[in-house]
Structures are given as structure tokens and as C-alpha cells.
Amino acid sequence: MIYSKRKLLTTFTLCGSLLALSGCGSTSNESAQKTVAQNSAPNNIIMVVADGMGPAFSTAYRNYVDDKNTPEVDAVVFDDILMGNASTYPAPVSGYVTDSAAAATALASGVKSYNGAIGVDVDKQPVKSVMHYAKLKGMRTGLAVTSQIVHATPAAYIAHNESRQNYNAIADDFFDVRVNGELVADVMLGGGTDFFEREDRNIIGEFIDAGYEYTDTYNRLATVPKGSNVLGLFAPVALPAMLDDSRDNRLKYLTEHAIKHLENDNGYFLLVEASQVDWAGHANDIASAMAEMQDLAYTIEFLKTYVQAHPDTLVILTADHSTGGLTIGARGDYSWSPEYLHNLKASLGTIAKNMVEHDNPGDYVATTFGFDVTDEEIATLDSIAQQDVKARFNALKVFLDNKTNTGWTTSGHTGVDVEVFAFGAGHDDFMGQIDNTDIAKKIFNFIDNRNTTAQGISTNVELIKATDKKDGTNASCDFKENWRCN
CATH class of the missing domain: 3.40.720.10 (Alkaline Phosphatase, subunit A)
Structure with a gap:
């Protein structure tokens, strides 16, 4: 080429003019050189x-x-x-x-x-x-x-x-x-x-x-x-x-x-x-x-x-x-519960993708989330597995938003x-x-x-820039008029 x-x-x-630099509030135990x-x-x-x-x-x-x-x-x-x-x-x-x-x-x-x-x-x-x-x-x-x-x-x-x-x-x-x-x-x-x-x-x-x-x-x-x-x-x-x-x-x-x-x-x-x-x-x-x-x-x-x-x-x-x-807090509830986020073993995207490979997807999701879920929640997670991957991802997000009481605008x-x-x-x-x-x-x-x-x-x-001429000669180009100079 x-x-x-x-x-x-x-x-x-x-x-x-150049900005005058002020002191940085050094603590008393810092060396003069560092100050x-x-x-x-x-x-x-x-x-x-x-x-x-x-x-x-x-x-x-x-x-x-x-x-x-x-x-x-x-x-x-x-x-x-x-x-x-x-x-x-x-x-x-x-x-x-x-x-x-x-x-x-x-x-x-x-x-x-x-x-x-x-x-x-x-x-x-x-x-x-x-x-x-x-x-x-x-x-x-x-x-x-x-x-x-x-x-x-x-x-x-x-x-x-x-x-x-x-x-x-x-x-x-x-x-x-x-x-x-x-x-x-x-x-x-x-x-x-x-x-x-x-x-x-x-x-x-x-x-x-x-x-x-x-x-x-x-x-x-x-x-x-x-x-x-x-x-x-x-x-x-x-x-x-x-x-x-x-x-x-x-x-x-x-x-x-x-x-x-x-x-x-x-x-x-x-x-x-x-x-x-x-x-x-x-x-x-x-x-x-x-x-x-x-x-x-x-x-x-x-x-x-x-x-x-x-x-x-x-x-x-x-x-x-x-x-x-x-x-931080949603739906009128003055609480936020981030502890449900502490032990996740994979991203929600990966969980959503992989859950259909498991015979008991609800159990897989609960294990990967890393916190205890109820039998009712397991059933909900099992039902999510029947949807397409995008819907599964969205459902898992909503599940965690509800558990943590997180909101988005x-x-x-x-x-x-x-x-x-x-x-x-x-x-x-x-x-x-x-x-x-x-x-x-x-x-x-x-x-x-x-x-x-x-x-x-x-x-x-x-x-x-690479030439756009087949004979290999330099390509002329007006940078202002032709943005990419192709």
C-alpha cells in the first residue's frame, strides 16, 4: 500500500496568563520536599x-x-x-x-x-x-x-x-x-x-x-x-x-x-x-x-x-x-439494599445467556447471584428462562432493582x-x-x-493518508470541503 x-x-x-498555583494543604508530617x-x-x-x-x-x-x-x-x-x-x-x-x-x-x-x-x-x-x-x-x-x-x-x-x-x-x-x-x-x-x-x-x-x-x-x-x-x-x-x-x-x-x-x-x-x-x-x-x-x-x-x-x-x-x-431508593420507598450485589459471580448479560443451558435455571441464577432466594422467586426465575436473551437480561435487571430498591430515570x-x-x-x-x-x-x-x-x-x-488513485500517485484533497479526504 x-x-x-x-x-x-x-x-x-x-x-x-498562567495560573498561580496555591498550596495544597499538606499535613504537618509531610517532608518539605514533598510540599x-x-x-x-x-x-x-x-x-x-x-x-x-x-x-x-x-x-x-x-x-x-x-x-x-x-x-x-x-x-x-x-x-x-x-x-x-x-x-x-x-x-x-x-x-x-x-x-x-x-x-x-x-x-x-x-x-x-x-x-x-x-x-x-x-x-x-x-x-x-x-x-x-x-x-x-x-x-x-x-x-x-x-x-x-x-x-x-x-x-x-x-x-x-x-x-x-x-x-x-x-x-x-x-x-x-x-x-x-x-x-x-x-x-x-x-x-x-x-x-x-x-x-x-x-x-x-x-x-x-x-x-x-x-x-x-x-x-x-x-x-x-x-x-x-x-x-x-x-x-x-x-x-x-x-x-x-x-x-x-x-x-x-x-x-x-x-x-x-x-x-x-x-x-x-x-x-x-x-x-x-x-x-x-x-x-x-x-x-x-x-x-x-x-x-x-x-x-x-x-x-x-x-x-x-x-x-x-x-x-x-x-x-x-x-x-x-x-x-438510590425508588417507588417512594426510603431504602436501598446493596448487599444483594456483593457476591455476583458473573454479569447479568452472561447469566442471561447461560441460564438456558441449565435444567434448573432458577437455581443457577440464585447460585450465581450469591444470595438466598425464595421458592416463589425461583419459580419466577425459571419462567424468565423461556424468554429470549434480551428479555431475560431485562427481567434479571428488574429482579435486582426490586431487591435493592434501585431506580433509573x-x-x-x-x-x-x-x-x-x-x-x-x-x-x-x-x-x-x-x-x-x-x-x-x-x-x-x-x-x-x-x-x-x-x-x-x-x-x-x-x-x-493512503492514496485513492490506482496509479499510486498522491491524491489531492481539500481538508475543509472533503472531511475524510477519501
Whole structure:
């Protein structure tokens, strides 16, 4: 296959003065060195997005893990790092309720766009992300997600596309979009083999030829030499649901290994996404919602320990939006019973699929749920097995909603503000009520603080596109008029 190079010159200017960083409220037993680092601009920046995690999800998680033997609801890993809230609305053309693509574009670039936009503004013109800028400034860059890596959130940090649905074209951008001749991400971990190894293009092979280590299993990832450039795709599309995965801490595991390969004296930017909190919300699946929140909590616990050892690191955690309209308590009943969610041995999707293979499906479901059910409930579960798999899945969700007294208002997104959490160097900058675009703007400023003499930023974004001429000559293309330049 013949490739042609075309440089698209894009100039970005960061307006406004650099933010003055305040103290971070260090405790008395911290060393002076750590205090100085906490008050300084970070050398490493880790952006964690819990897709779909509205405020009700973090509250529900606190109740889910609470020890009922204590008189108070116990604090969780998120509570002491809460900074404030962020508004999430997209560009006016899309109203007040954002989708993941517009929200990711805002979080990545500081630019509001329309629902469905991947790294482009409302005029479908490319915008630069904080990952692009980090690469420009000589930092190593990476991502670790539980969705396919071409899904909306990770895509917006690397690719430019008018529609989040164009997965193959977005996968092309992962290799084709360059910052001063360099690939945007040094480490990419998640799912998505189907989009990178296709009949029309073998992008995995291109990454290997470019010097990247490739792995498709968790165990193989552990053997990759430290400091490598890595493409790790562990599923054809997304990773399995947390309740079904072979690792019960998959996001922590991917994050830990991403950091291992990104660490260097000049710093790094890492995007981490707990992608499937959102999918649980869309499905109104409280069991998976809490399992995915647990996976996120393991990751934040690891990152807190990491920041203690590396105080020049900033970690930001937020959501792109809230999904599902989760309510803790429902139908006028002032109660919630998360104990029914503690011992599930598989996701509801897997249970719904497998229950027809058992002679006594009700008993199978009860055993897999991990709690006692009545004879009447066993009979109800037996009757569910006679339905198709989608109906079985929905019936199991309703069963658990009734047991836990969980409510949902929608299968889509809601427009509520989301929580913002932060810890490490410069975390105080995220205090208060902000907008999702402010998060990207603050990260741009932190990266720029590594070179405070820069007033404006100019860089070339190279797009390497296959020619569409049979004779192999370069294809001319007007980027503005012909979006994909096909």
C-alpha cells in the first residue's frame, strides 16, 4: 500500500496568563520536599475519566462498600480528593445534554463541540488535545481504557473525525495523525482488535513496523520491557465486563503497566478511562455499575500510593456526563439494599445467556447471584428462562432493582453537573464550580509551565493518508470541503 504525506498547519494560541498555583494543604508530617512538589506544576499528569459517573454513582458506591457493623457510612477512596463540580453541556447546537464524544472533545481540547464530534469543533475543523500538546513538549503519552481504544473518550485525545461512529477511520488516525512527525500515543491499552486488523488495512502491523511492542493478553503485557512503546489490544471490541473479566482489577492493572512504560525524566500524560460505568448506566444495570465503580476505586487507590512516591504527579478524576439517572431508593420507598450485589459471580448479560443451558435455571441464577432466594422467586426465575436473551437480561435487571430498591430515570444521559476530584501536584487548581473545558485549559497551562517562555503554540499535525488513485500517485484533497479526504 502506498502512502502520501500532507501537512496540515494548525496554529493554537493559549490566551490568558498562567495560573498561580496555591498550596495544597499538606499535613504537618509531610517532608518539605514533598510540599514543594505538591505546590509546583506537575511533571506527570494522569487524567482519569469515569464515563457516565454522575454523583449518584459515587454515593451508591459508598453505600455499596459500607460496613453495616459501624454506625456511620464509611468514607471511600474518592471522598478526601473531591474538589468540586463541572458543568458538561455541549455546544449550543446540541442543547444542554452532552454525549461522550462532545464531552471528551471538551475535556481533551477545551473546546465545546456538537454531540458526536471527535476532536473537531462545530465547523468540523481539527482541534488540538492536551495529549497532542504533551507530545509536542517532549512528554511521553498514553492511554489505558476498558472500552475499545477508538471509543469516544480515548479517540478525542488523538483523532479528528466528524462522527464517533467512524471507528475504522478513527483507528486510522491513531497511526496517521502525527505531532511533528511523531505518533501521538506511545502506549495504548484497551480493546479493539477488530478496528486495527482489517481486510483493508493492518494497523497493528504498521505499529509493529514502527517499533511498538504488541500484546493481546494481560499476561504478555507483564513481559514487555519497561519503557517500551506498546499497543495492547485485549479484546476484539471492548474488554469484558468487570464481573466477567479474568482480572478483578483490570483498569488498575492496565494503568500500572501504562505508567511503567511512560515514566521518564521529562514527564508524561496518561489518559485512563473507566469506560463501562457508562454502559452499565445505559443498561440500567446496577450490578455492573457497582462492579465498574469498584474497578475504578482499585485504580484510584493505586494512584494515591503512586503519587505518594511521585509527588510531582497530578491525578484528575471526573466524569464526562451522568448516565441512566440512577436513584438510590425508588417507588417512594426510603431504602436501598446493596448487599444483594456483593457476591455476583458473573454479569447479568452472561447469566442471561447461560441460564438456558441449565435444567434448573432458577437455581443457577440464585447460585450465581450469591444470595438466598425464595421458592416463589425461583419459580419466577425459571419462567424468565423461556424468554429470549434480551428479555431475560431485562427481567434479571428488574429482579435486582426490586431487591435493592434501585431506580433509573432514563437509558440515556442526563445533563447534571459531575464531580471533579484531584490530588497531587497542583490539584488545588480544580477547586470549586468549573466547566469541563476548564479542565483541559488548566492541563494546557500545566504543560506550558514546563516552558513558561511560550506565548503561542504552533505545530504541524501530519496526516498520512493512503492514496485513492490506482496509479499510486498522491491524491489531492481539500481538508475543509472533503472531511475524510477519501
